[in-house]
Amino acid sequence: xxxxxxxxxxxxxxxxxxxxxxxxxxxxxxxxxxxxxxxxxxxxxxxxxxxxxxxxxxxxxxxxxxxxxxxxxxx
Amino acid sequence: xxxxxxxxxxxxxxxxxxxxxxxxxxxxxxxxxxxxxxxxxxxxxxxxxxxxxxxxxxxxxxxxxxxxxxxxxxxxxxxxxxxxxxxxxxxxxxxxxxxxxxxxxxxxxxxxxxxxxxxxxxxxxxxxxxxxxxxxxxxxxxxxxxxxxxxxxxxx
Numbered sequence: 001x002x003x004x005x006x007x008x009x010x011x012x013x014x015x016x017x018x019x020x021x022x023x024x025x026x027x028x029x030x031x032x033x034x035x036x037x038x039x040x041x042x043x044x045x046x047x048x049x050x051x052x053x054x055x056x057x058x059x060x061x062x063x064x065x066x067x068x069x070x071x072x073x074x075x
Numbered sequence: 076x077x078x079x080x081x082x083x084x085x086x087x088x089x090x091x092x093x094x095x096x097x098x099x100x101x102x103x104x105x106x107x108x109x110x111x112x113x114x115x116x117x118x119x120x121x122x123x124x125x126x127x128x129x130x131x132x133x134x135x136x137x138x139x140x141x142x143x144x145x146x147x148x149x150x151x152x153x154x155x156x157x158x159x160x161x162x163x164x165x166x167x168x169x170x171x172x173x174x175x176x177x178x179x180x181x182x183x184x185x186x187x188x189x190x191x192x193x194x195x196x197x198x199x200x201x202x203x204x205x206x207x208x209x210x211x212x213x214x215x216x217x218x219x220x221x222x223x224x225x226x227x228x229x230x231x
Contacts, residue, residue: 011171012171012173013170013171013172013173014098014172015098015101015102015105015173016171016172016173018102018105019101019102019105019181021105022105022185040171050105050106053106053107054106054107
């Protein structure tokens with residue numbers, strides 16, 4: 001999937017993946033896609049909750065060997 | 076959509092109990108909430124410029140997981156509090172949990188409003204120059220003015 005910005009939150013625990021996502025989205029423009037990498041399994045539900053509450057669509061979630069990759073579009 | 080609001084009253088000044096208000100405040104701010112945290116009594120310690128003295132004690136804290144079971148008589152020995160604090164900080168770091176200073180900075184960056192209880196400052200004769208500049212001083216009525224209109228209000 002194409003993306004405009006990437007942030008690697010590997011090794012970071014709650015709530016840092018969410019806070020870093022929010023910070024990364026801040027300097028992006030509407031429609032751009034953020035790729036976020038995390039190893040915190042709690043981030044799966046948290047990212048969905050973040051998407052639901054902020055209205056930024058979570059386009060895809062991938063998992064491979066305990067590494068989660070999220071693609072979020074800025075609304 | 077109207078902005079949601081959250082208010083937190085932070086009354087504890089230990090390393091373990093410092094996390095919930097800062098985690099919830101920073102996360103709520105990231106979700107678009109307007110957030111205020113009122114620091115009163117021991118919670119005021121969390122507004123000090125230097126947070127390195129914030130500690131955790133195994134004493135009277137029976138739910139704290141210990142590497143080996145430890146009788147209370149041992150927990151009260153000199154140095155136990157520093158040791159427990161050091162171990163807790165190592166654990167937090169190992170698991171990628173943000174430091175208190177980092178979380179507090181993220182709160183400030185996200186425009187979480189910190190209110191320090193003026194009465195507590197007077198009571199313990201605290202020196203305001205030891206606290207961060209990004210806090211306002213106020214009382215119960217000022218806090219309730221905001222809290223009365225919130226979607227979530229927590230006492231920690």
